[in-house]
Amino acid sequence: MHKPAQTSTPIASIMAARWSPRAYDETATVTEDQVRALLEAARWAPSFGNTQPARYLVGLRGTPSFDRILSTLNSGNSAWAHRAGLLLIGVMVTTNEKGEVPYAEYGLGLATENLVLQAVELGLIAHQMAGFSAEAATDFFGLPDDVVPKVAIAVGHPADPSILEEDWRIEREKAPRDRVPLADFAYADTWGASALSD
Numbered sequence: 307m308h309k310p311a312q313t314s315t316p317i318a319s320i321m322a323a324r325w326s327p328r329a330y331d332e333t334a335t336v337t338e339d340q341v342r343a344l345l346e347a348a349r350w351a352p353s354f355g356n357t358q359p360a361r362y363l364v365g366l367r368g369t370p371s372f373d374r375i376l377s378t379l380n381s382g383n384s385a386w387a388h389r390a391g392l393l394l395i396g397v398m399v400t401t402n403e404k405g406e407v408p409y410a411e412y413g414l415g416l417a418t419e420n421l422v423l424q425a426v427e428l429g430l431i432a433h434q435m436a437g438f439s440a441e442a443a444t445d446f447f448g449l450p451d452d453v454v455p456k457v458a459i460a461v462g463h464p465a466d467p468s469i470l471e472e473d474w475r476i477e478r479e480k481a482p483r484d485r486v487p488l489a490d491f492a493y494a495d496t497w498g499a500s501a502l503s504d
Contacts, residue, residue: 307464307479314488324426326433328386329470329479334463336366336391340428344392344461347424353413357402360417363395363447363455374446379458380437386470387435390460394421395443401452414456425461432461 307329311322341364348360365371367390375393376384387393396418398410407413418434425432440455449455467479485491494501 307467309483311483320423320426324423325483327431327464327479328433328475329465329467330386330389330460331463331465332389334391336430336461340430341366341392343428344421344424348417348421351417351420353416354409357407357413359398359400359407359410359413361397361399361453363397363443365393367391375458378438378442378446379435383435383437387460389462391462394459394461395455396457396459397449397453397455399453411456418457418459430461431464432459434459
């Protein structure tokens, strides 16, 4: 299922194609080569002072890491994410030899967007989730004190929305995408004054 963004002006096709589906094909696999490409894309994201704070916990379906990550998800997310071919948790390393890493969360966000866009390039789908237990992830993976889990990510192959079974989940999957109007997105001179002409 494709839901390209309805933009006010053309943007890169990979960005227009990116969205966050929940209907995954549980019979399809994510290959190790695809995992490598996802992580390589994330590795080359920009970061403050090249501090590179992003790291990922990786679980291919059928592995103990997948099961560990799945068990950290809240019930709303685990209801569909168990069908994904790959689950990850994005973590940020908050200190290095110089002390606290500035903008570590921002760096992880940039890396994760690279990962998600690479998924689109590979013909995969990805969904980022805040609904997971960072504490459980820390315990399961033995994370050091300066490594903070911030986001869970499901990656895999798309399936028909009917796989979600419940009507409200299916309708949410099919619903049109929307964003704040561009005129309300960027301001100039003073707050609320659009930076763009009509």
